[in-house]
Amino acid sequence: MAFVSSGYNPDKPMANRITDIGPRKFDEFYPPVIKKNKGKWLYHEILEPGVLVHVSETGDEVYTVRAGGCRLMSVSHIREICEIANKHCDGHLRFTTRNNIEFMVDSKEKVEPLKQDLLSRKQAGGCYKFPVGGTGAGITNIIHTQGWIHCHTPATDASGTVKATLDVLFDDFTNMRLPAQLRVSMACCLNMCGAVHCSDIAILGYHRKPPMLDHEYMDKMCEIPLAIAACPTAAIKPAKVTLPDGKEVKSVSVNEPRCMFCGNCYTMCPAMPLADDVGDGIVLMAGGKVSNRISAPKFSKVVVAFIPNEMPRWPTMTDTIQRIVEAYAKDANKYERLGEWAERIGWERFFEKTEIEFTHHLIDDFRDPAYFTWRQTSQFKF
């Protein structure tokens, strides 16, 4: 493994340096049919699950075949995507916000060969490489975070929980039988770098034990004031601690009942780890949305306070998700999002129909907004 220089000279870092050029400009990547018809599109239609047509006022059409994909993608896989796009789409493609791959062609005859090519490619274990779907009143790809593959604060894995869930919900990726679209999102700790808090169903990793304190190393590994300042509930205070050998060291103490298990202290201070095999697991949230359609955007609500991590396929979690999806599919009106359905029938009915136990953990007790979520009327359902 010989070092190959790019041309960068560590002794003269500023020599011939290129900075602040930003991303490549979007329009150099447009397929010709997009470049020609941008801003001129008249309408679209979903011809079948995963296949869209957009029709322009010029008479041009663009057909899009949408394929699911893991957001974690090897260069070998990307090269295979490129091979497909070279073969069918003159070397153009795009990705969606939800990690789907979109292959675009400019005539209807090109759709079926492209689709068949995508569906014919399978991995060794039989998984599709490019499942076609993710459109309309169904489930599309689950957006997610890094999880155990590459992050220091996760309470669960992201890629694995998503794979397990999409295997269970797969029929709804390739079908459009639901009352409306149902967006599932995954974040592996409550910092939610994936911003799942407005999803129809959110899978959230959650810690339940306060940080352990590595007193001997606290002052060596950390800026103690930063760890104290990082705590959103002011649960951390400076403390002098006597080690077993009698030596007194600077450290911190944690007011444990105030800990909300966010891990912000651990981000600032590696001597405060909080991951735990039984403490960590999954919270399920439901009923959020970002669209302004019919009703205003909504936050997801916590409907299951805790499900243990059950590697490698999280069966209790996927069973519960499936129950929510089936109850919604059976009971909601056409166009009704999951949260709109729950509000119409009442959350008391939601728990009944989904067979989820309502526990005290689901009643908000965090600061001001909590009060506004309690029932302040005599109207409720028996």
Added chain:
Amino acid sequence: MAKHETPLLDQLETGPWPSFVTDIKREAESRAKNEKNVEYQIPQDCCDDLLGVLELSYKHGRTHWKHGGIVGVFGYGGGVIGRYCDQPEMFPGVAHFHTMRVSQPAGKFYTTKYLEEICDLWERRGSGLTNMHGSTGDIIFLGTTTPQLEETFWELGHNLDQDLGGSGSNLRTPSDCVGQARCEWSCYDTQAICHDLTVEYQDELHRPAFPYKFKFKFDGCPNCCVASIARSDLSFVGTWRDDIKIDQEAVKAYVGGEFPSNGGAHAGRDWGPFDIQKEVIDLCPTGCMRYEDGKLEINTPECTRCMHCINVMPRALRPGNDKGCSILAGAKAPILDGAQMGSLIVPFIKVEEPYDEIKETVIEPIWDWWMEEGKNRERLGELMKRQGFQKLLEVTGFKPDPRMVQEPRTNPYIFWKEDEVEGGFDRDINEFRKHHQR
């Protein structure tokens, strides 16, 4: 023969959905064979070791990654996230495994030529594993060593004309929906403004000067496909001010069942024949529509542009001609003080190059305020809560408007300022006592 046994991960190699485990194994095998004689600049078996450490996490139920440390490229305070394995002796191939964020092109359109160049670079100088894309929108390069950071950055800039994205207390790489490139509903060119602001604010993107992260996201219409309203400090949501354009013939075609409702989105179930009264008129949140004698009427001033009728009948209804965007401020995920949705600060603004009005009357005054008053790790939405919506009006100079609230306040505890009250607060107690005994 795999370097590490992975019995738990192997169970994720079946089922219909693509398996990330199989994909990582594919890359591990490709690196082991090295048929193209790539001069790998980080350990050739890093993908094997990544599977090994992930298997250990599946066994332990805990992560094996340590946080960051300060790594980056010279002169930038973002774009690289340091990452170290906490079992480096067992998994030396991923002992140092830093992430690089690469600023994605607006709209996420690509040519295969560009992607192949990206692949060649990352196969040689990194793990060959990516995220297409990260949550914020960047292309994520997953895993390399410290010496390769500058080398990768150099090749990105010199050979691919491509820069890093944002991380830390910076402007994060802005992102947008597909927009007018391939959507009939987009009320402005999301790609154009996304790219323009990304390039304009490169300094803010690369050099941390903010209290915390700051995000722009651009949704072309109120359907909000990039979720700007839920997760960006400034959310640009396309909208319009005039009449929804109606093609009455096409409305009739929907009523007659010639066109599928909602662009065919409900084709997977028999919902019965399309009923315009039940599915459109009765679901309109403002009740501003009626369908009588084969004619659809919309009372435009009462419409709140929720998109439902347009979504249901895309061939008959289209957004109007007087288009622009609404700007909402302060959205964020729950940490630290609970989730916040964006709050409407600009009901309507035109979105026209060079976007001076947006930059000078919205973005920059808000940044000045937040950089002056924001505490460490305080998002804009939290500052708005702490200092009040009035303060946001004060720093931007926008006039208060009932559109900015869901309802007026329910408490009368108004913090009147001295200059708002006739005569000010300075009074003479002796003059008062002349008329009021002690």
